[in-house]
Amino acid sequence: MATTYRDIKADLLHQITQGQLPPGSTLPNEVELAATYGCARATVNRAMRELADDGFIERRRKAGSRVRDAPVRQARFTIPVTRQEVADLGATYSYALVSRDVAPAPDRLRARLGLAAQDHLLHLVCMHYADGAPYQYENRWINLSATPDAAHFDFAQSGPNEWLIAQVPFTDVQISFHAVPADATLAAHLDCAAGDALFQVERTTRLDRQAVTFVQLSYRPGHRMTTQY
């Protein structure tokens, strides 16, 4: 008889989703479950640990394991490189550098990124195309104090994201999703009307609290970000 941690996990999950273990109810402890399933406690432990990681149960020493009231279901989004994202659509990817300059950080960004007054930023504006049509407008700032090499790289051929991923380590990322109306600049680059509703992603990347880069990605109208879990 093979009782794997997957079997146990699947069985418990089944009992949860089918209502035999309703929200708030307490599961048997690990020793009991190990006896029930006829396996080692470590095997039960792994099954339950994964259920907890997945947000189905809540575990506390001494108190035991309970089925969560409102399962803290979590959606996982992979953060793709735009080139890959376009390729996955079955479209041909192309790229263009719109502008590039180095300047002290604007106040708004300085506050947001926690930069000093003397920090300089490399500001890049880029366009990403799918089959020649505008796909994404990228507005990026790179902290040259954290990544001086970026000043010497020519971003005319490929996007800064690919370069950063390959060259610069990071530890923390903050992401925000929201909707904005297209301004004149966005409208011109994304080939849409001013005021159109655009899906926008903002991402701040840090290495041990020091801001490395901030990027604002604006997608063409109608773009959807989808996931499944």
Place this chain on the structure above:
Amino acid sequence: MATTYRDIKADLLHQITQGQLPPGSTLPNEVELAATYGCARATVNRAMRELADDGFIERRRKAGSRVRDAPVRQARFTIPVTRQEVADLGATYSYALVSRDVAPAPDRLRARLGLAAQDHLLHLVCMHYADGAPYQYENRWINLSATPDAAHFDFAQSGPNEWLIAQVPFTDVQISFHAVPADATLAAHLDCAAGDALFQVERTTRLDRQAVTFVQLSYRPGHRMTTQY
């Protein structure tokens, strides 16, 4: 000396982010690492398994473990109940049922949810408020073939999401994030101008492939969905 799996994970992660283990490089195998750290192989295994789960390394039998080129970083979003979401803002939550009716599924939804022609849907429109101001417009359909009980519940007092979470099991969820312009209805309910850019979430919930519910959540202008990893 206490070498925990957390120590090992942190140490390897440090070596990866600091460039001592560059993308594409192969890590020592589990037996070697266990010797290096002076611990059991199972401990190393857990550290490396988590690094793989987190997307930092790729593991293959016989081939060994490699640092990923482009770390498949994943953002995790908790899918909150609106009541909780508003409470977390420090605002007072209130709710109102706007409309409720039962009808055969419109073609568009029937196709999307994979419903039969005779399936009937409970269609609910609700408003969620934060400190009395419009926060979210909820447009929901519930498959009565999957959840007949919903027909007998009065949603005047609390939202369908809370009821569904407590009453109805599900196995699969599909989510989409995007931006839409406010139409007249949305503008009226969210107290904004028609055409305003709104952040919208669409979610389809299934139990073993059978569609349970589909919901379209439209947020007030300026809403941001944020996460960190």
Place this chain on the structure above:
DNA sequence: TAGTGGTCTAGACCACGGA
């Protein structure tokens, strides 16, 4: 203070999949 989960060990067998 006692029960529960968190973690580690030393060893074992197995499945996958490069060479």
Place this chain on the structure above:
DNA sequence: CCGTGGTCTAGACCACTAA
């Protein structure tokens, strides 16, 4: 083939925390 990771075991000690 045979090296690597995947998993299980039986036992142990410990940390946290509810009662």
